[in-house]
Amino acid sequence: MTVRPSVPADSLFGLANLPYGVYSLPGREPRVATRYGDQVIDLAVLLDDDVFARPSLNAFMAQGYDRWTEVRAAIAERLRGPVPQEAVHELGAVTLRLPFEVADYVDFYASEHHAANLGRLFRPDSPDPLMPNWKHLPVGYHGRAGSVVVSGTDVVRPSGQRKGPQDPVPVFGPSVRLDIEAELGFVVGTGSAMGESVGADDAERHIFGVVLFNDWSARDIQAWEYVPLGPNLGKSFASTVSPWVVPLLALDAARIPLPPQEPAVLPYLRMAEPWGLDIELSVAWNGQVVSRPPYAAMYWSPAQMLAHQTVNGAPSRTGDLFASGTVSGPAKDQRGAFIELTWGGAEPVTVNGRERTFLEDGDEVVLTATAPGADGARIGFGEARGRIVTGSRPGT
Template sequence: MTQVTRPTWVEGAAGSLFDIDNLPYGVFTHDDEPPRVGVRIGDQVVDLAPVAASEMLEIAHVFEEPSLNPLLALGRPAWSAIRTWLTALLTDETERDLVGPSLVPLAEVAMRMPFEVADYVDFYCSLDHASNVGRIFRPDDEPLKPNWRHLPAGYHGRAGTVVVSGTGVRRPSGQSKAPGAAGPGYGPSSRLDMEAELGFVVGAPSELGSRVGVDAFADHVFGVTLLNDWSARDIQAWEYVPLGPFLGKSFATSVAGWVTPLDALAAAHVDLPGQDPEPLDYLRVGPGAGFDIDLEVVLNGETVSRPPYASMYWSPAQMLAHLTVNGASLRTGDLFGSGTISGPAPEQRGSLLELSWGGTEPFTVAGQERTFLQDGDTVTLRATAPGTGGGRIGLGEVTGTVLPG
């Protein structure tokens, strides 16, 4: 899908990963002023509050808030109308005098947590990742549990530990059991890991007791953000039977400072790789349910993996439908993650657990053999996708540095 749009008048933005067909939203501060909503164009941030006030928009107040939640709560018709308004402002040369004074260089702002997380759910939707983890943790059993191909598996995480890109991540402590040990011990995790994921941000809520069908995905989900689900694999391995992830996951989850609206990904829709057996009726989707998004995992400045989101087995619409099929309600600010994104090739694995095959096959970074994360390591996730203008757009990166326990 190629959309014909006039080029932006913002210098340096045309042809960049943050051209007029992207326009992600975030919350920023500048010169010790209160945090407020901005949209990125090239390497500039549009301070939306004064622009909207000058235009006397009825919804101008949502851009003055220190969170995207009031904007998210407006719903799909308003999101589309605001995007149309922004596109016109940033492509019509006659609007330069109005918008120009509200452009702030990206290098001069500090990004804040873009939205208040209501609930956080993390899924497990990559066939390659789930198969790899099954082989690592249960080498003598079938890699996939019997239910995996019938439903998008997930767990309910901890909303209060979702942090914005750039926040340091403290190495967690907890119980773990060494192979052959008679019992568990307590201490800092020695198998700290990361997971390359895509997060989906809910805007429009739903009522308790109702369901959100696969066809209503775009009515409720505002956009996407890169997500790193930090994981303590030794704590996780000891605790996850019989109830699944808990303390091995709940200490920190990082998200980007920018949320890319679904409208910006209109050209990135692709078919799912194929589902066998056919899902139950409430999970059936048509063509174009997946997304063609290419991720990059960077450890201490060196790219170690390139996971493809297009390889994911379960689509985000199916995740949302399953999340609500029991009548669970959605709230503005809900966040659900895709689970680790891994492709079939070794260089497409989205976690260090897989890249090092459970720590048994070290990989090389800067000439050194590595398995799990060390104190001082910095992990950065980047991603690009086809844009509606014919080029590619970028998702805001997410980065975090490991702090000692």
């Protein structure tokens, strides 16, 4: 028996999108699917291909760019006609899983507005809010792949060492300055061998797709630990991704020129046509939208991030994830982290009638985003949702 899935003309998940995810039904193993409107379409059934009868996208991603292009066209062709009824499930009837096995994870710092705001907060007497290297290379750090979780997973408030200005010695306890970072994550489909590198102009053949990414951040733990080697426990406790991977192939209409890069970047970071992405993010705090960060304002391209990440010969693998760093624009309501939005807690924002600075237990943050798609459509990314909960502590 076949059915014809129907999708409203203004859906963010029409033929212009066709993201990839992993779903499960009660008593059944997870499988790869696409989202079409509010329906989840099983790709192993739709395409009669066992590579999709698996609990992650990794095997398919490893097949490479030409295969990604072929499959995307095949999905669109099949969805224009009747499809097997057993391939179609209502979105509300399935459980969405982490869509890929995360191999390695790197977080960058690609927004000039975010970097400058933090520079002004942390180094108010410095004549330049940016560090000397910032416009010469995409600054980043290695994070923890094992704590990347899918949207809807609760986030336990982390504990660690912190030392406030009035503390004579460090103290241990739950973070009291828990924050978010609204970012995009880029999923590597095909990697590169150790000793090789990915050129900036070749990066799009390696980047499979894009997810929403919330880099939860314990600012008090981070501030005490990060000198001299950078973030560790203040970041490694959780990072939330959306369950749908939007293919980079779906974002051709969202490509825009990068902002001018001055001084000129070194040759390995140069691109024949430097491209960014016109993606509009939204940050909702307990149901109230408090910020709309524009990814179009980002200084460094995803292609430059991957080129920099591999230029020293470090290998990359299927399932590698690298994130953009906080997305922030020039306006206050475009700041993608609460430390910026509240200027370090000195300028609270009103959320549902209350003045707020950092996250309390029970708070929920939801990231969403849209971008231009083919033929004038807009495409969506789903959501990256997380709620802060109290967890057990050492000695309790």
